[in-house]
Amino acid sequence: MTMRSSSRSAERLTVHANLVSVGIALVVASIVLLVYQAVAFRSALYDDASLQASVIAENVSASLMFDDEASMTDVLRSLRRVPYVESVSVYRDDNRIFTRYARAGISAEHIDEGTLASTEHRTTLSLGDVYVRATIEHKGHKLGHVVLVATSDLVRRQLLQYACFLGVACLGALWVSTLVMRRMRRRVTEAERELEHLARTDPLTSLSNRRTFYETLEARLGAAKDPHRHLGLVLIDLDDFKTVNDTLGHGAGDELLQHVARVLTSAVRGRGIVSRMGGDEFAVTVECSWKRSAVEEVANEVGHALCQPAIIDGDEISVTASIGYASFPEAGHDSGSLVASADIALYEAKTRGKNMVVGFSRELMNAAHRRAYLEAELRKAVDGGALDLVYQPQFDCRNGSLVGAEALTRWTHRDEGVVSPAEFIPIAENSDLIVRLGRSVLQRACVAAATWCADHQNVSVRVAVNVSARQLRHPAFVDDVLAALAASGLAPGLLELELTESHLIANRETALDVMNRLRTAGVLLSIDDFGTGYSSLSYLHAFPVNTIKIDRSFIERLPEHGQPIVTAILSMAHSFGLDAVAEGVEDAKQLAWLMEAGCDVVQGYFTGTPMSIDRFRALLREHALAQQTGTSGIIANDEHPQSA
Ligand code: C2E
Ligand code: CA
Ligand code: CA
Numbered sequence: 001m002t003m004r005s006s007s008r009s010a011e012r013l014t015v016h017a018n019l020v021s022v023g024i025a026l027v028v029a030s031i032v033l034l035v036y037q038a039v040a041f042r043s044a045l046y047d048d049a050s051l052q053a054s055v056i057a058e059n060v061s062a063s064l065m066f067d068d069e070a071s072m073t074d075v076l077r078s079l080r081r082v083p084y085v086e087s088v089s090v091y092r093d094d095n096r097i098f099t100r101y102a103r104a105g106i107s108a109e110h111i112d113e114g115t116l117a118s119t120e121h122r123t124t125l126s127l128g129d130v131y132v133r134a135t136i137e138h139k140g141h142k143l144g145h146v147v148l149v150a151t152s153d154l155v156r157r158q159l160l161q162y163a164c165f166l167g168v169a170c171l172g173a174l175w176v177s178t179l180v181m182r183r184m185r186r187r188v189t190e191a192e193r194e195l196e197h198l199a200r201t202d203p204l205t206s207l208s209n210r211r212t213f214y215e216t217l218e219a220r221l222g223a224a225k226d227p228h229r230h231l232g233l234v235l236i237d238l239d240d241f242k243t244v245n246d247t248l249g250h251g252a253g254d255e256l257l258q259h260v261a262r263v264l265t266s267a268v269r270g271r272g273i274v275s276r277m278g279g280d281e282f283a284v285t286v287e288c289s290w291k292r293s294a295v296e297e298v299a300n301e302v303g304h305a306l307c308q309p310a311i312i313d314g315d316e317i318s319v320t321a322s323i324g325y326a327s328f329p330e331a332g333h334d335s336g337s338l339v340a341s342a343d344i345a346l347y348e349a350k351t352r353g354k355n356m357v358v359g360f361s362r363e364l365m366n367a368a369h370r371r372a373y374l375e376a377e378l379r380k381a382v383d384g385g386a387l388d389l390v391y392q393p394q395f396d397c398r399n400g401s402l403v404g405a406e407a408l409t410r411w412t413h414r415d416e417g418v419v420s421p422a423e424f425i426p427i428a429e430n431s432d433l434i435v436r437l438g439r440s441v442l443q444r445a446c447v448a449a450a451t452w453c454a455d456h457q458n459v460s461v462r463v464a465v466n467v468s469a470r471q472l473r474h475p476a477f478v479d480d481v482l483a484a485l486a487a488s489g490l491a492p493g494l495l496e497l498e499l500t501e502s503h504l505i506a507n508r509e510t511a512l513d514v515m516n517r518l519r520t521a522g523v524l525l526s527i528d529d530f531g532t533g534y535s536s537l538s539y540l541h542a543f544p545v546n547t548i549k550i551d552r553s554f555i556e557r558l559p560e561h562g563q564p565i566v567t568a569i570l571s572m573a574h575s576f577g578l579d580a581v582a583e584g585v586e587d588a589k590q591l592a593w594l595m596e597a598g599c600d601v602v603q604g605y606f607t608g609t610p611m612s613i614d615r616f617r618a619l620l621r622e623h624a625l626a627q628q629t630g631t632s633g634i635i636a637n638d639e640h641p642q643s644a
Contacts, residue, residue: 011189015181022177026170030163037162039125041155045084046130049150052082053134057146060090061138069099076101086129086149090136093144127152127159202276204254205261213275217285217335221328231328232272232286232295233338234302235346236264239320239354241280244312246508252313259310260319267305271298283342286327296359299325303357320355322346331360344368351426375427377413382428382437387411389444391463391616393608394581397595402623404462404496406603407445408610409437429468438471439480446488446495448613453494455617456624462524464496469503473510478517485523492522496547500528504543512543519544526581531569541576547601548573552584555604559593570597 056075063072072090079085079101087102130150136143200212208216217233224231238260245253257280264274264282271294272286284302286295302323309318324346326332331341341360347368349358358364381387391405411419428434442465449463471477485492497518504511504527515525526547531554550569554562566582573580582594585604594602608619 011185015185018181019174019178023170023174026173030166030170033166034159034163035125038127038155038159041158042126042130042152045150045152045155046132049084049130049132049148050134052079052085052150053088053132053146053148056088056090056148057134057136060146061136061143064090064092064098064136064143065138072099073101084150084154086151088149089147091144091147093142098144127156205258205276207261207265207282208273208275210275210277213273213277213283213285214335216273216275217338220285220287221333221335221338224328230294232284232298232325233327233342234272234284234286234295234299234323234325235277235339235342236282236284236302236306237322237346237350238280238306239322240506242506243508244317244319246506248313248315248317252315255312256310256317256319259312260306260321263305263308263310264302267302268298295325295327299323299357299359303355307355322349322354323357324349324360325357326360341365371427371430374416374419374424375431375433377416378411378424378428378437379433381411381413382433382440385440387437387440388612389441389448390610390612391448392603392610393616393619394464394601394603395607397599397602401627402459402461402620403601404464405449405616406464406466406498406610407441407448408466409441410610425468429470432470434468434470435474438466438468439484441465442480443484443487446484446490448616449494450488450490451613452617452620453490456620459620459624459627460491460494461620462494462496463490464498464526466498466528469500469507472499472503472514473507478514478521481518481523482521485521493524496524496526498526498528498549499545501530501532515544529583531565545578547579547581549581549583549603550599552604555582555584555590555594556586558590563593563597566594567597570599574598 056079059075060072063069063075076088076090076099079088080103085103086106087100089100090098092098129152132148132150134146134148136145200208202209220231238256241253241256244256257276260280260282261274261276264284268274268284268286272284275283275285277283284298286298303321306319306321309316324342324344326338326341326345328338332338344364344367345358345360348364349356352358388410389407390410391407393402394404394406395401396403409421409425411421411424413419425434428437445463445465449461452461453459467477474480481495481497484490485495499511499515518525524547525543525545526549527543527545528549529551530548531551548569550566554566554569558566570580579600581601581603582590582599583603585591585594585602585606587606590604591602591606611619
């Protein structure tokens, strides 16, 4: 507000300054014109007077020669008709006056030769009388001279008229320029207002944009002096917006964002300001309230309103959002810390799954600090090659042979001890760290598999490597895979990449392209954690995969519960010509049921915990030997349930 009024007074000042400058320019131009005109008028008067004086000198030469004063007087009297002539004096050759004519009321006695000499210049800038002299001659003999005095009254009158005209013209010009300037100012103000509006508003949704959001929040925080009043911030991030964009197109994506903007605005109902922070992220700055729960209420209502199905591009789709909220002063005293707190809550909402509303708490902040600490430590560990790889064996259910191993990362921190990949992998996935970590895992796993393959020429045991979404999106991913294969000498058919279904669906276009290129190169692909995401195999079949890995959550309920689901998954996989791997097999009953149901491969603590490369090579040796002696079969793992 203050900024706007100060810019307005600055504008007014500029207009006034411009008008003053125009005024000064007009006055200076008028003065120059007046001076020029004065010189021109005087010069014309001088020329006229000189002509009159010469004519008189010629006409009076005979009268002077014959001392005929009467005829001289007649000649001079004719000058009455010339309005500017004030007096004419005729002098003899010896400078004695012969006769003089003067207009009524004018005394010509004051004329002396000194005055005459000083005023005779034609272009003198003076408004005094003009004195001119003409010589009276007869046949080359000088008889005397005529002095004519012309009054400048006329010049003064003309100049006055001219000045009046100029004054009127200047006032007119000033008036016109005031009008023009006012109109210009109006146009400039309108254009500025338009620009300001564009700079503050999101063009797609017409909500205030990120910049305005921060300005409003700062202003609100500045005004919220009373420590008993609560000001809140709600951050909203749509779930799976990328999927809508990828599957229905960008037009539908835009329509969805506009729909969300409308839903948010009506859900908030004037209790706060809705802004679009960019992409599929929205924010609500909740007005000051005496009620501590006001922010929470808005957050829940917004979440509820967003759940209602929307018609986008003719299709009914349901949107959900992850929502995090925080309130002032508990969660932060300035805009930066309040936004950071709400962001921490939003992060938690996203990790808990879709359609969650989470409020900021001290525990969340501690977890965020731990994440930041672990990320810094993990970065060092990745750079220093301090992560280990372990291999969890996979067995063929039909003949019990060892067919592969899943490479899993291990991190032992000097102070924290063993940090679970379930904790540090999501941290790495939040930054580009996962790309470096994944690249190193890929290289080492390929080298390891090449080593165990070299141990046994006649067995082919593949290595499975987990791939994160960010890795898959990285433009160099396919090249990284091919380079790892080339460097290790591992056959592409012995490398399997595990991708999770939610990653595939969220990055459908890129994923399809990358997967096709990898399949062309001969690399195997599998869908990890199958059943936890979209679970539509007919949909997932569009992806060129070889294997699906049934998620541990289904296997752990076997054989008492969940049989129909696992049976359905197995038959679906087989009907699409895919192999099924059961993950997390923990006991003999589960294994027996899976073998009976026709599962292709098993992996779990019961059959083998993740182990070091040396132990895995020893296990492989045992299996190769057993195969030779014909005693091969799935060997229950003695160390169950510990993992390496
Ligand atoms: P995942 O890909 O589902 O890997 C299987 C996880 O289940 C492993 O946990 C493994 O140790 C565990 N597991 C295997 N058998 C059993 C069992 O019988 N019972 C139980 N309860 N658990 C079993 P881990 O090693 O803690 O890894 C957790 C997750 O971390 C992995 O889940 C994977 O998503 C991720 N991860 C691990 N290493 C990497 C990696 O190198 N790159 C990427 N991108 N992700 C990795
Ligand atoms: Ca996996
Ligand atoms: Ca898995």
